[in-house]
Amino acid sequence: MTNDDYVQNLLRDLDILARSLYWLRRSYAICEKIGVKSEYAEEEFDAIETLTSRYARTSDIIIQKVFRTIDKVEFEDSGTMIDVINRAHKRGLFDSLDEIRTIKDLRNKIAHEYAKEDIESVFAQVLAFTPELFQIAARIVSYCGRFGDIPSGAAIQ
Secondary structure (H helix, E strand, C coil), X not given: CCHHHHHHHHHHHHHHHHHHHHHHHHHHHHHHHHCCCCCCCHHHHHHHHHHHXXXXXXXXXXXXXXXXXXXXXXXXXXXXXXXXXXXXXHCCCCCCHHHHHXXXXXXXHHHHCCCHHHHHHHHHHHHHHHHHHHXXXXXXXXXXXXXXXXXXXXXXX
């Protein structure tokens, strides 16, 4: 593969991220109105489940796809996930390793928790950390501007 191929892959990944963020923003707006409380209606649980699922998917796209694709564009040997995350941190794509660890741990918790009580406990964390995902995505787009024009479909605002 040529570097142009890697850049094209990055642009595709950014488009996937933009689409995921669109739906995450939509769910976040709905759930922000619901807020954290002691009891939820069934419809509210549906919205909460949708938000947590979209949060998990978006965090996966950022960490598993986009960070790795940036490494390829910059001719970095992917290495371990720790290596990928450390390089993303050095690029300034997120503020602290603790921040990305919390986002990743929360994603794992979502993927492995199924009981109603577990969803309730995760919901407040997802509400708190979703704006962090939005901020990281904006930093990614800003950073990736150095590789060429980012199509409007990949705009993440």
